[in-house]
Amino acid sequence: MYPIVICTAVLQKLGRRTAESRKKESRKSHFIYFRPSLETQGCFETKKQTLEYIQRYFTMFWGGLKPIKRRFILDCVTLGLLAHSSLIPFSNNIHATILVVACLLTITTAGWTNRWTISLPMVPIVFLQTLRYFIITEEAGDHTNSWLAFSIKAFSLLFIAKSLLLTILFPALKIPTIKGKYNVGIVDLHLPVDNFSQDYVLVRFLYPTLDKSTRIPYLDADIGAKICKTLIEVGAPPPLNKLGFLLNHWRLSTVKAKRNGTPFVPLHHNSSSTHQSNVENNSQNDESSCFKSLLPIVVYSHGLTGSAELYSYQTMNLAANGTFVMSITHSDASAIALKRKDGSCLGYDPHIANLAKEKETLLDSVRSRRRQVEYRAKEVLAAIDALLQLNIGNIQELDDLGVSFVSKLNVKDITMMGHSFGGATALTVANMRPDLFLCCVAHDPAIDWCTDGKMFLGGCVWFHLL
Secondary structure, three states: OOOEEEEEOOOOOOOOOOHHHHHHOOOOOOOOOOOOOEOOOOOEOOHHHHHHHHHHHHHHHHHOOEEOHHHHHHHHHHHHHHHHHHHOOOOHHHHHHHHHHHHHHHHHHHHHHHOHHHHHHHHHHHHHHHHHHHHOOOOOHHHOOHHHHHHHHHHHHHHHHHHHHHHHHOOOEEOOOOOOOOEEEEEEEEEEOOOOOOOEEEEEEEEEEOOOOEEEEOOOOOOHHHHHHHHHHHHOOOOHHHOOOOOHHHHHOEEEEEEOOOEOOOEEEOOOOOHHHHHHHHHHOOOOOEEEOOEEEEEEEOOOOOOOOOOHHHHHHHHHOOOEEEEEOOOOOOOOEEEOOOOOEEEOOOHHHHHOOOHHHHHHHHHHHHHHHHHHHHHHHHHHHHHHHHOOOOOHHHHHHOOOOOOOEEEEEEEEEEEOHHHHHHHHHHHHOOOOOOEEEEEOOOHHHOOOHHHHOOOOOEEEEO
């Protein structure tokens, strides 16, 4: 029997919880962004939770995610120009020039909503400076209606200070460079499949490459705004869930990888050697002193309101250390957004989640989730069948991109992996086809959504609680 490792991470509270307290807590889907616990009044429940949230935020900020330098500089220049126009004595030409330059710096480089922390406060600032133009003559300077001029200056600086605070709280961040043996290649593909309700599955291939990496967008440009809006609608309390632009700064985030890079299969030498000699010998095809290994395969299933893109950091770490990863964006409306082959977008369906909020319809929601798991499992197996064929022969879609995985994949070393809803999917798939996998890793799995919860209670399964 294949080994199954079930890892559950407790992200809400530090320390180990008792079994009794676990029963009282309702299941919640954990994700890579922070959802502070709020009361309906919009306030933190306790002072301790407020401090924990602040600590988590700065841990995220300084522990890995860092501001985009170019964006940070442009934001500082824009705020500096706005502050300068508010403080210097009034002059028609100078003020008009400064305001125009400040507005263009943000709008042309990020748009209105991607840096809403600056563009929204900029509106009242420009209005106040325009008001200053009409009530203060250039000859008299700010001495005319001095109290009104002082009020305009004070309110302008107040809005600038608010803009600065919002910019710090919602910075444009870049995903840190993955530390591994290799660079990471990424291919986003509508993979043609058979024996499934659709003729394709949306997948992201991540794999080792020696091609030079560049910064590429974290979110798909076509559906990035939809992803950010839906995440706010699903995860934020009212009235914040109506402000769909609050996460639009994610659209500026980038990851370091090579899109459609050339796959690299590491070489194993009979004698010890450095990685550099591996690369040199690979280019020379020196088969006398080394032999090619095949890339182990990991199939990754995302959690509720996730997608292959949102799990890029986890999957890129695997790829950077010599693993081929096929990350699937599921088409059962559990993904935050899915870009169809025709360019349209399939959004997240909150109907089942709403059923779980009422005691009378809780069982209906569980049954619906289990039907989704069955659908996801069939989708995963169809994608795996198509992937195994890519090891034999290439398809036109990959030929057009100049990418091939023929004879590069180790089809006897496949790991099924998933998080939360994807964890339940991973366990279900591994149970359906144990002959396919060497291992199954489920991180914080939604066990109650598995199609048959009893199948994991036998002695052949290893439960590992973190």
